Amino acid sequence: MKIFVRIFTAIALMIFAMAPVKADEKVIKVGSLSWEDQMAISLVTSKFLEKEGFKIEFTKFSEWGIAYAALQKGDVDILLSNVDYIASDYWAKFHSKLEKVSIVSFGVxxxxxxxxxxxxxxxxxxxxxxxxxxxxxxxxxxxxxxxxxxxxxxxxxxxxxxxxxxxxxxxxxxxxxxxxxxxxxxxxxxxxxxxxxxxxxxxLKDPKGSFAPPQAYYWIAKKGFSEKNPHARESLASVYLPLQDNVDINSAMNDGKTIEQAVDDWWQKHQATVEKWSVMSSE
Structure with a gap:
């Protein structure tokens, strides 16, 4: 009987010890530049991740160097970036340790x-x-x-x-x-x-091509993120924010709303789209 009690107690302690780890696995640390176009995409994506059951910790950055350093250290799990041109220097430097998770918008x-x-x-x-x-x-x-x-x-x-x-x-x-x-x-x-x-x-026209052509917005992460977080990966890959929607969110800010209020308004008006994302991201 004593042996049974000891075994039961040991199992209970193991379950108790494992519980916080499972909870932590639901936390996604999202990183974004503080620029309006980046924030619109990042906040819409974060709201969708919350809808899918994840807890979001959100961090804003003032420039790419700080953002990529945070991603390298694990201060954020995912980062919104334009890896083809705008942040190509940082992507070229760190891409062997990173992965592209999904394209979330296009046309900047x-x-x-x-x-x-x-x-x-x-x-x-x-x-x-x-x-x-x-x-x-x-x-x-x-x-x-x-x-x-x-x-x-x-x-x-x-x-x-x-x-x-x-x-x-x-x-x-x-x-x-x-x-x-x-x-x-x-x-x-x-x-x-x-x-x-x-x-x-x-x-101004740019006949010599000094400025980049239209670019994509990517969610990027440290290598292995998608494999370790399949539901998060599917959720991220289900979100796509058209360029005009981003412009509309930014225009609402110019009319006096905060970025959070503008994103909330967009969210309420596009519930049909959000539900389609949910179907695509289901495990």
Missing amino acids: VQGLVVPSYVPVDSVDQLNTIADKVGGKIIGIEPGSGLMREAHNALKDYDLKYQIIDGSTAAMVAQLKSSLERKEPIVTMLWTPSWMAKVFDVKF
Whole structure:
């Protein structure tokens, strides 16, 4: 009888000890750049993972270097990234230790822009207005792929310009001020973004191909993630957010909503789509 009690107690302790581990397996640590287009996709995906029974721990990053370092260390399990061009340097450096889980959206485009009233239509014409803008291209965060490509354009087109490091918020403020004053400015934008929709600007043609063609958004992870987390992998692979939906979410933010509120609104309006994702992601 004593032997039976001891065995039963040992089994009970083993079950008790294993319970937290099983719970931890349901936690997915999601990483995303803090940019609006990335956040829209990441938050929609996170809501779907929660619907599928996962607990989400969400982390925002200010630039790619920090984000990839966090993925390497395991501070996040998955990271939204544009591995073909925007973050290609980091992907090339670490890809042997990483895996592409799924494509979640497609079509991001970025480049140099000027107000529609500025009389240039192509990057190779920018030197003709350099003196009117003080020889400056107003940039964003220095760690972004867009900034890297802008520096490539300086060399490719022999532009007599200096790119000014800054932040997206500072760039937006300067662009808005220039537009209100009808002054010339050279800066950079991307789509999907509410800015490209709201501001009266035009993307400059890029005949030398300094800027990347339309790109995909990938969920990436450390190697082995999909094998260890098959349901999470199927859930991630079931989510696809069309580019226009991303633009709509960003536009709602420009109308005064937070990114979380804009995503919640999208979620409520697209329940039929969400249910289709659930069918595809079922174990």
